[in-house]
Amino acid sequence: MSWRLWLPFLVFFAFLGLAAYQLTQPRDDVVKSAMIGEALPYFDLPPAVSEQPGVASADFSDGRPRLLNIWASWCLPCIAEAPQLEQLKEQGAEIVGIAIRDKPEDVARFLSQHGNPYARIGRDDLSEVQLGIGSSGVPETFVVDGSGRITYQHVGDIRPEQVPILLGELRKAER
Amino acid sequence: MIAELGLAALWLAAALAVLQLSCGALSVWSGADNEIAQLTRPAAILQGGLVGTAFGALLWVFGITDLSVKLVAMNSHTMKPLIFKLSGAWGNHEGSMLLWVTVMALAGALIAAVERRLPERTMQATLAAQGFVALGFYAFLLLSSNPFERLAQPAPEGLGLNPLLQDIGLALHPPTLYFGYVGLSVAFSFAVGALVTKQVTPAFARAMRPWILGAWTFLTLGIAAGSYWAYYELGWGGYWFWDPVENASLMPWLAATALLHSAGVLASRDALRVWTIMLGVVAFSMSMLGTFLVRSGILTSVHAFAVDPERGSFILFLLALYIGGALLLFALRAGSISEGERFSVASKEGALVVNNVMLSAILAVVLLGTLYPLLTEAFDIRVSVGPPYFNPVSAIFVFPMLAVMAVGPLLRWRRDNWGRISRELALTAALTIAAIGLLAVIFGMAVLPLLGLSFAFALGVASFLPLRGRKLTRVPLATWGMVIAHFGIAVSLFGMASESAFSEERLAALEEGQQTSVGPWQVRLDGVEPIAGPNWTALSGRLLAAYKGGEAVEIEPQSRNFWAPPQQTTESVLVTRWNGQLYAVMGGEGVDGRWQLRLWWKPFVTFIWYGGLLIALGGAFALVGRVRTDVKRRSAERRIAARRRDEEAML
Amino acid sequence: MRLALALLAASLAMPLAAQGEVPPAPYAYRQLDDPAQEAQAQDLMETLRCLKCQSQSIADSDASMAGDMRHQVRIRIAAGEEPEAIRRWLMDRYGDYVSYEPVMSATTWPLFAVPALLVVIALLLFSRRFRRRS
Numbered sequence: 001m002s003w004r005l006w007l008p009f010l011v012f013f014a015f016l017g018l019a020a021y022q023l024t025q026p027r028d029d030v031v032k033s034a035m036i037g038e039a040l041p042y043f044d045l046p047p048a049v050s051e052q053p054g055v056a057s058a059d060f061s062d063g064r065p066r067l068l069n070i071w072a073s074w075c076l077p078c079i080a081e082a083p084q085l086e087q088l089k090e091q092g093a094e095i096v097g098i099a100i101r102d103k104p105e106d107v108a109r110f111l112s113q114h115g116n117p118y119a120r121i122g123r124d125d126l127s128e129v130q131l132g133i134g135s136s137g138v139p140e141t142f143v144v145d146g147s148g149r150i151t152y153q154h155v156g157d158i159r160p161e162q163v164p165i166l167l168g169e170l171r172k173a174e175r
Numbered sequence: 176m177i178a179e180l181g182l183a184a185l186w187l188a189a190a191l192a193v194l195q196l197s198c199g200a201l202s203v204w205s206g207a208d209n210e211i212a213q214l215t216r217p218a219a220i221l222q223g224g225l226v227g228t229a230f231g232a233l234l235w236v237f238g239i240t241d242l243s244v245k246l247v248a249m250n251s252h253t254m255k256p257l258i259f260k261l262s263g264a265w266g267n268h269e270g271s272m273l274l275w276v277t278v279m280a281l282a283g284a285l286i287a288a289v290e291r292r293l294p295e296r297t298m299q300a301t302l303a304a305q306g307f308v309a310l311g312f313y314a315f316l317l318l319s320s321n322p323f324e325r326l327a328q329p330a331p332e333g334l335g336l337n338p339l340l341q342d343i344g345l346a347l348h349p350p351t352l353y354f355g356y357v358g359l360s361v362a363f364s365f366a367v368g369a370l371v372t373k374q375v376t377p378a379f380a381r382a383m384r385p386w387i388l389g390a391w392t393f394l395t396l397g398i399a400a401g402s403y404w405a406y407y408e409l410g411w412g413g414y415w416f417w418d419p420v421e422n423a424s425l426m427p428w429l430a431a432t433a434l435l436h437s438a439g440v441l442a443s444r445d446a447l448r449v450w451t452i453m454l455g456v457v458a459f460s461m462s463m464l465g466t467f468l469v470r471s472g473i474l475t476s477v478h479a480f481a482v483d484p485e486r487g488s489f490i491l492f493l494l495a496l497y498i499g500g501a502l503l504l505f506a507l508r509a510g511s512i513s514e515g516e517r518f519s520v521a522s523k524e525g526a527l528v529v530n531n532v533m534l535s536a537i538l539a540v541v542l543l544g545t546l547y548p549l550l551t552e553a554f555d556i557r558v559s560v561g562p563p564y565f566n567p568v569s570a571i572f573v574f575p576m577l578a579v580m581a582v583g584p585l586l587r588w589r590r591d592n593w594g595r596i597s598r599e600l601a602l603t604a605a606l607t608i609a610a611i612g613l614l615a616v617i618f619g620m621a622v623l624p625l626l627g628l629s630f631a632f633a634l635g636v637a638s639f640l641p642l643r644g645r646k647l648t649r650v651p652l653a654t655w656g657m658v659i660a661h662f663g664i665a666v667s668l669f670g671m672a673s674e675s676a677f678s679e680e681r682l683a684a685l686e687e688g689q690q691t692s693v694g695p696w697q698v699r700l701d702g703v704e705p706i707a708g709p710n711w712t713a714l715s716g717r718l719l720a721a722y723k724g725g726e727a728v729e730i731e732p733q734s735r736n737f738w739a740p741p742q743q744t745t746e747s748v749l750v751t752r753w754n755g756q757l758y759a760v761m762g763g764e765g766v767d768g769r770w771q772l773r774l775w776w777k778p779f780v781t782f783i784w785y786g787g788l789l790i791a792l793g794g795a796f797a798l799v800g801r802v803r804t805d806v807k808r809r810s811a812e813r814r815i816a817a818r819r820r821d822e823e824a825m826l
Numbered sequence: 827m828r829l830a831l832a833l834l835a836a837s838l839a840m841p842l843a844a845q846g847e848v849p850p851a852p853y854a855y856r857q858l859d860d861p862a863q864e865a866q867a868q869d870l871m872e873t874l875r876c877l878k879c880q881s882q883s884i885a886d887s888d889a890s891m892a893g894d895m896r897h898q899v900r901i902r903i904a905a906g907e908e909p910e911a912i913r914r915w916l917m918d919r920y921g922d923y924v925s926y927e928p929v930m931s932a933t934t935w936p937l938f939a940v941p942a943l944l945v946v947i948a949l950l951l952f953s954r955r956f957r958r959r960s
Contacts, residue, residue: 002510005505005506005509005510006506008453008457008502008505008506009499009502009503009505009506012460012498012499012502013499015546016491016494016495016499018546018549018550018553019467019471019473019491019549020488020491021553022473022549022552022553023471023473023484023487023488023491025552025553027472027473029475031877031920031921031923031924032921033919033920034917034918034919034920034921035918035919101848101890101894102848103848125848125851126851126894126897126898127851127890127891127894127895128894128898130891130894131894131895131898131916131919132919133919134919134920136877136878136891136920137877137878137891409886410888411885411886411887413886416881416882416883416886418881419881475881476881520952520955528952528955529952532948532951532952533948536941536944536945536948539940539944540940540941540944543936543937543940543941544937547934547936547937551933551934554933556922556933557921557922557923558922558923558928558933558934559875559922559923559924559925559926559928560926560928560937561873561875561883561926561927562872562873562926563873563926563927564926564927564928564937568941571941571945572944572948680857680868681857682855682856682857684856745888762855765849766849771855773855
């Protein structure tokens with residue numbers, strides 16, 4: 001009988017340990033994509049601005065790894081990461097953009113104000129590609145290898161110190 | 176000045192809590208009857224007055240919008256209506272904690288003032304426990320959540336209150352819940368007191384019962400108010416999401432319901448002693464656990480509170496101290512408390528044991544489902560546990576419990592035979608089966624709503640059976656309370672099942688002058704115009720809604736924009752009929768100049784909350800009945816004692 | 827009065843701009859014509875988590891991403907996909923987190939084992955407690 005009286009205490013103790021552990025952990029609300037290691041789903045997006053081509057999944061299978069940047073002109077952190085994208089481009093990364101729920105004139109204005117690091121920009125008005133690759137917000141940046149496989153996901157805006165990480169991931173995707 | 180007065184009152188109250196704890200503990204340790212013991216009760220009573228003063232001071236600074244007080248500047252705004260300025264006093268972390276300790280101190284003062292039937296040593300232990308718990312909360316307020324903190328420079332204007340909270344629902348919902356939580360803290364103190372002195376008697380259960388009844392009544396009201404508030408304020412017609420914060424209020428209610436029934440067994444039959452003590456500890460643990468979950472931000476919830484891991488650590492520390500301590504005491508002491516009287520399965524106690532086991536199982540399921548994501552996140556795996564889990568899994572235990580609830584009250588204490596109530600059993604079973612059959616044939620419903628409606632019908636009838644063959648004027652108030660509360664469960668269940676089975680939704684994009692239909696309603700969009708309120712602007716739709724071709728009522732749902740803080744909300748409009756509600760929400764403007772409308776027809780949805788009110792009313796009846804009986808019993812005992820003294824004096 | 831209306835219009839435009847001015851997806855706020863299919867879609871949407879919001883289902887949210895997810899669910903249902911296949915499709919992209927309906931797996935089995943255990947304990951408790959005495 002008496003060991004059973006300890007049961008509530010032990011259950012409570014286990015909860016206490018768990019709660020204390022979780023309190024020390026930084027709160028992480030990021031929903032990571034489950035598509036890392038998977039091939040890009042099929043898509044074929046029209047161009048977001050008239051001067052540049054749109055984006056299709058077929059573009060990713062020419063053997064060259066790329067960055068796939070999910071962004072939007074109405075997203076404030078996207079302004080913050082613009083210089084870092086520029087820097088990545090200067091260091092040889094090819095960046096493909098997908099503009100989420102955006103109008104061509106807003107995209108054009110954004111690019112003229114904050115620079116245009118993109119090789120091509122697709123227009124995704126229904127977040128179809130975003131949902132298709134498991135992205136849950138803007139901005140997010142994916143590394144896609146030469147065969148069209150997603151190898152890495154970066155959630156949120158790219159900070160200056162994170163540029164080398166992404167370059168490293170690109171290099172890894174080359175092999 | 177007023178803010179400093181409030182702060183000083185809080186510090187003094189904390190000092191008195193130390194006095195209450197040490198006097199109570201010392202007198203328990205040294206045997207109760209001495210001068211030290213005389214100090215315990217006055218310390219508790221004075222504390223109630225002081226904390227009441229502090230709370231009054233907080234209301235004052237919010238009422239006059241004293242922007243030199245940080246809390247006011249952070250959470251209020253000069254342009255808010257006065258009622259929301261005042262209710263805003265507890266619409267934030269610090270203020271709501273002060274409300275909590277206020278209710279707690281007032282409850283402590285009340286038991287210190289009136290509760291004299293328990294052995295004095297148990298009372299001293301109880302008051303010491305109460306002082307100990309209060310002390311932790313004072314420390315929490317004063318050290319990490321001071322509501323009276325001043326700003327070096329008064330703010331030019333307040334930051335405002337989240338517009339979703341600028342609502343009469345907020346004025347009522349937290350205070351009622353806190354009354355409930357705090358009532359359970361009193362039950363907890365009684366349980367700890369009884370564990371210390373090992374005097375678990377029917378008198379103990381009778382002393383504890385009014386507090387459980389009161390707490391339970393307020394919890395019921397609080398949950399009902401909260402769910403109705405979410406229903407009309409969030410604008411999507413849902414009333415219960417099994418969200419962690421909602422579960423946090425449901426778990427204490429489940430524990431309190433179980434405690435209420437087991438305390439009844441202890442009071443009447445001197446059985447289930449250890450179990451009742453255990454539930455007394457668990458019920459308050461669930462309140463504190465809820466507070467921890469809500470305020471630490473450890474789980475994602477739609478009902479966001481300003482969260483802070485540091486506060487979370489403090490509450491977790493208090494949780495470890497009080498609940499851990501009480502459970503440790505329980506493990507060490509409960510073994511030497513005998514189990515109490517025995518009884519057979521066909522008896523009222525038997526039915527109440529089934530009820531208790533089922534309630535505990537539901538509690539365990541809700542607790543598991545709520546905390547499970549926390550466990551997997553420790554291993555970096557994120558899962559979601561939501562309605563598709565909670566509904567069917569809790570139903571496994573809910574329906575057997577409802578069946579026992581229908582027949583249990585008909586049984587006699589100690590030993591009964593099923594033959595005596597065979598007619599009532601047959602009636603209830605026949606009603607249930609007939610309803611299941613009819614509904615399945617007519618509507619072809621999903622399993623849960625089908626069972627829900629059938630059990631609601633059967634229980635609705637069965638809940639009145641305890642009154643059969645009795646003279647209604649002579650039925651005790653507490654029995655009326657039980658009947659009304661059980662009937663309330665049936666009513667609420669009916670509302671839930673009906674909402675789930677028969678709701679109709681219509682999403683429409685209308686030009687001005689066009690109309691649409693939802694269920695039996697025809698709704699026409701007459702026009703849309705911009706309007707302005709004290710701290711918001713809105714697009715207001717003018718809709719004409721006609722029920723079954725009858726006369727149209729004009730309703731004006733709005734899409735509101737608040738500017739302090741900037742936020743968009745939908746002000747839904749509800750048209751209530753006896754048989755349901757039309758729920759109308761104004762959406763945005765589409766590209767083609769049409770307006771988005773969301774309409775629902777929810778048959779009998781209001782019964783959910785009518786049922787909740789009935790349950791609370793039943794609790795209130797039982798409370799009044801019990802207190803009245805207790806007062807009578809005590810005055811009778813006093814008369815007998817006086818007569819005996821007289822007789823002894825004559826001899 | 828004019829000025830007030832102008833101010834009003836300006837303040838109304840603001841939150842819309844923040845969401846992006848592109849209108850919501852066609853089926854974000856539009857029901858399927860077939861009531862049976864719409865009911866299927868509704869049941870599914872109520873059990874999918876909106877990834878942008880704090881703990882709301884996509885059926886209860888005004889976030890644009892929730893609208894896009896509703897659109898996906900409705901057009902897929904209309905195209906004849908099974909609700910569970912759509913849930914699977916989303917779980918393949920976002921993990922178990924996106925679904926409010928936990929599936930039995932190596933990480934979630936206790937969610938199902940514990941209630942079963944509770945049933946067993948309850949039955950044991952009743953049979954022992956009541957047989958002993960009667």
